[in-house]
Amino acid sequence: MSKLVKKNYLLAPGPTPVPIDLLLEGARDTIHHRTPQFKKIMDEAIEGTKYVFQTTNDLFLLSSSGTGAMEMAVANLVSPGEKVIVVVGGKFGERWEKICKVYGAQVVPIKIEYGDYATPEMIDDALQANPDTVAVFTTLSETSTGTVMDIEGFSKVVKKHGKLIVVDAISGLIAQPLKTDEWNLDVVVAGSQKGFMLPPGLGFITFSEDAWKKVETTTTPRFYFDARAYKKNPAPYTPAVNLIYQLKKAVEMLKEEGMENVWERHRILADATRAAIKALGLEFFSKNPGNVLTAVRVPEGVDGLKLVSIMRDEYGVTIAGGQGDMKGKIFRVAHLGYMSKFDVIIAVSALEMVLRKLGYNIEYGSGVKAAEEIFEKEGV
Numbered sequence: 001m002s003k004l005v006k007k008n009y010l011l012a013p014g015p016t017p018v019p020i021d022l023l024l025e026g027a028r029d030t031i032h033h034r035t036p037q038f039k040k041i042m043d044e045a046i047e048g049t050k051y052v053f054q055t056t057n058d059l060f061l062l063s064s065s066g067t068g069a070m071e072m073a074v075a076n077l078v079s080p081g082e083k084v085i086v087v088v089g090g091k092f093g094e095r096w097e098k099i100c101k102v103y104g105a106q107v108v109p110i111k112i113e114y115g116d117y118a119t120p121e122m123i124d125d126a127l128q129a130n131p132d133t134v135a136v137f138t139t140l141s142e143t144s145t146g147t148v149m150d151i152e153g154f155s156k157v158v159k160k161h162g163k164l165i166v167v168d169a170i171s172g173l174i175a176q177p178l179k180t181d182e183w184n185l186d187v188v189v190a191g192s193q194k195g196f197m198l199p200p201g202l203g204f205i206t207f208s209e210d211a212w213k214k215v216e217t218t219t220t221p222r223f224y225f226d227a228r229a230y231k232k233n234p235a236p237y238t239p240a241v242n243l244i245y246q247l248k249k250a251v252e253m254l255k256e257e258g259m260e261n262v263w264e265r266h267r268i269l270a271d272a273t274r275a276a277i278k279a280l281g282l283e284f285f286s287k288n289p290g291n292v293l294t295a296v297r298v299p300e301g302v303d304g305l306k307l308v309s310i311m312r313d314e315y316g317v318t319i320a321g322g323q324g325d326m327k328g329k330i331f332r333v334a335h336l337g338y339m340s341k342f343d344v345i346i347a348v349s350a351l352e353m354v355l356r357k358l359g360y361n362i363e364y365g366s367g368v369k370a371a372e373e374i375f376e377k378e379g380v
């Protein structure tokens with residue numbers, strides 16, 4: 001390897017690669033945020049982001065990573081002592097649980113095994129047993145396990161009980177269909193560094209009318225993330241001006257492509273990746289793998305930490321390892337944002353080489369071949 005130039009490929013589920021047009025957009029002059037010129041840019045960025053969320057609800061841009069948007073959801077919807085139901089099937093469900101506890105909520109977790117998914121029936125049972133619940137916190141794509149959940153199905157149940165549903169769509173939005181208004185989702189959060197093809201630094205959050213009613217009565221102290229301040233003025237404090245230039249352009253690109261097409265392109269990349277993993281005789285970690293990333297069990301006899309570090313440090317291909325208890329046991333290949341078929345081919349071929357290097361015998365090209373066949377079948 002050392003005889004060759006090392007090129008780097010970012011194939012992790014966030015941050016994701018940023019196309020050069022969007023990088024350049026961020027390199028423009030920083031203008032003052034209290035000007036009509038900037039207000040117009042920000043308004044357009046917000047309108048475009050609403051399209052991506054498929055909503056006409058209020059949507060705010062936050063100068064924070066996605067977790068800031070999660071914290072804003074909790075701080076504005078939950079008063080100390082109130083009961084919430086949280087779907088917990090991985091690190092990000094656990095994050096909802098932690099934030100809710102920090103804010104003094106009484107948390108009823110729906111615990112599912114890592115890699116497994118919750119069903120609408122489980123939500124129904126939990127709500128029936130806990131009629132005093134104020135909100136259900138869920139995750140569209142549990143990035144730590146590569147699992148997608150049936151948010152539309154969850155929402156039908158939650159609405160039947162007349163409660164609020166809050167969705168962490170930080171990695172799932174854009175890769176996976178999500179329709180905020182059609183599915184009656186009260187609060188949806190996301191971040192810039194995943195499907196939006198942007199650098200890290202922006203959080204997004206939407207509030208439905210029902211959510212607003214709760215925001216008004218929540219007693220939790222809050223300041224920077226007080227949603228009422230953003231409702232009065234979408235830029236209550238200095239916004240991330242240059243990131244918002246980039247966002248405006250990114251959402252224009254997504255709108256021009258159309259969300260149906262955006263979802264479809266993620267589906268094709270995910271199908272190709274999954275076909276390659278199967279052809280290599282490897283096992284999926286998730287029982288319901290989504291189109292954001294593919295989580296794979298490290299095969300017996302292979303050092304999972306080494307697999308990820310050799311791929312990154314020697315081959316220049318950054319994928320993600322396992323988090324928490326999954327460390328060393330799984331690896332995660334993203335097909336999210338500004339990625340296309342040769343990103344899948346790079347991930348799969350690097351995986352083949354590193355598996356062989358680590359003594360796991362696979363036939364060279366078998367994964368690549370399976371991916372290529374999917375691309376041929378899809379005509380892409």
Ligand SMILES: *Cc1c(COP(=O)(O)O)cnc(C)c1O
Pocket residue numbers: 014065066067068092139141142143168169170171172191
């Ligand atoms: C990335 C991610 C987060 C955390 O977002 P940050 O931007 O790192 O704060 C939360 N939830 C999910 C599902 C994610 O994928």
